[in-house]
Amino acid sequence: MRIHHLNCGTCCPLGGHLFDGTSRGLLRGHIVCHCLLLETDAGLVLVDTGFGRKDVRNHGRLSKFFRTLNQPQFREEETAVHQVRALGHDPRDVRHIVITHLDFDHAGGLEDFPNATVHLTAREKEVADEQRGGAFVGTRRYAPWQWNEVGSWKLYPMGRGEPWMGFDAVRDLDGLPPEILLVPLAGHTWGHSGVAIDTGAGWLFYAGDAYFFHGEVGSPERRCPPGMRFYQWMMEVDRQARLSNQERLRQLSVERRGEVSIFCAHDRTEFERLKPRAPIGRTFV
Numbered sequence: 001m002r003i004h005h006l007n008c009g010t011c012c013p014l015g016g017h018l019f020d021g022t023s024r025g026l027l028r029g030h031i032v033c034h035c036l037l038l039e040t041d042a043g044l045v046l047v048d049t050g051f052g053r054k055d056v057r058n059h060g061r062l063s064k065f066f067r068t069l070n071q072p073q074f075r076e077e078e079t080a081v082h083q084v085r086a087l088g089h090d091p092r093d094v095r096h097i098v099i100t101h102l103d104f105d106h107a108g109g110l111e112d113f114p115n116a117t118v119h120l121t122a123r124e125k126e127v128a129d130e131q132r133g134g135a136f137v138g139t140r141r142y143a144p145w146q147w148n149e150v151g152s153w154k155l156y157p158m159g160r161g162e163p164w165m166g167f168d169a170v171r172d173l174d175g176l177p178p179e180i181l182l183v184p185l186a187g188h189t190w191g192h193s194g195v196a197i198d199t200g201a202g203w204l205f206y207a208g209d210a211y212f213f214h215g216e217v218g219s220p221e222r223r224c225p226p227g228m229r230f231y232q233w234m235m236e237v238d239r240q241a242r243l244s245n246q247e248r249l250r251q252l253s254v255e256r257r258g259e260v261s262i263f264c265a266h267d268r269t270e271f272e273r274l275k276p277r278a279p280i281g282r283t284f285v
Contacts, residue, residue: 001179001199002039004087005275008050008080009033009105011266012071019227021213022269028071029227031266033105035080036206037087038197040177043095046116047195047206048265049080049109052146062104063140072105081112096176100208101192102128104143106265114149119173121184122155124191137235141189158184158191165203165252165260169196185210185249187242188235203260209235211246214269217253217262222246 012028013019020029033050055061056074076082081091094113099120100106110118128142154174161168161184170182170193179198186192188209197204212232215223224232236242253262263270 001177001197003197003199003204004037004039004083005271006035006037006050006080006083007032007271007275008035008048008078008083008109010073010075010078011105012073013069013227013231014071015227018225019231020268021215021225021228030268031070031212032268032271033078034206034263034265034267034271035109036195036197036204037080037084038180040180042176044084044089044093045176045180046080046084046094046097046109046113048100048106048208049097049112050105051079052108052110052112053079053081054111055104055108055146061145062143065140066104070105079112080109096173098173098176098180098182098195099124100194100206100265101189102147103141103189103209104146106208107143107146110147111145111149114151116150117152117154117175118147118150119154119156119176119182121158121170121182121191121193123158123186124189124193125153125155127190141235156182158186158193164196165205165256166248185245187238187240187245188232190237202258205249205252205260205262207249207262207264209265210242210249211264212266214264214267216246217250218257220250220254222250 011031016023016026016029023029036047038045084091094116097116097118156170161170167183181196183194185194194207212228213224
């Protein structure tokens with residue numbers, strides 16, 4: 001398996017350093033939409049998709065509230081479909097997409113791969129279809145037109161997984177290699193999940209939006225800028241579940257350091273740490 005780290009959407013949210021913890025000043029921050037492209041014997045697999053081409057070409061498709069708050073840059077060259085081509089692949093060879101959740105900044109690229117099978121928790125699809133994403137952001141966080149061209153869904157029930165590193169993981173995703181696991185991490189959304197990948201040289205654990213800042217894992221104590229803390233609070237649907245899962249991720253990052261590499265969807269520091277690596281892992285036989 002070869003693994004590529006892609007930034008499929010740069011955002012410059014208001015608040016600068018108070019939001020992302022690394023930018024200079026307070027005007028604008030810098031966060032990413034960290035996605036993965038996996039080269040497997042089952043074809044190309046995307047993990048999340050960031051913003052899509054239609055989002056880039058028509059900004060009004062997305063909530064004005066979130067466009068104002070997050071200041072997405074909408075760059076065509078950052079779309080997943082553009083980067084798949086830049087890596088020398090045909091986008092039609094993307095056979096599967098694993099989605100952590102259907103928020104607008106994770107699902108925008110789905111319509112650029114209409115022939116791909118989309119894998120996610122059944123709970124996430126149910127809530128997104130009903131626009132029940134939390135009282136304040138429920139009608140803003142989901143953009144159903146981003147996935148209305150998906151022809152094949154594979155939905156997995158939460159709470160019926162097998163043990164993995166202290167979590168319940170969905171194994172045997174239909175049509176995908178057994179090295180790819182779906183790990184339910186509810187809290188940010190009702191059906192939110194992470195994706196664990198056995199590279200052959202250790203585990204990569206993409207936690208999606210279960211946390212947002214690199215200081216929230218890697219040590220026993222949580223560290224997070226106030227703006228990002230507020231954003232997580234604003235977007236959560238179940239605070240107890242979110243904080244509990246985040247604590248378990250933090251514990252895993254300390255106890256299995258060197259064995260499991262955990263990263264989230266929007267932290268630029270984590271993306272820059274992982275992006276320069278050459279593709280890693282092994283070929284499936």
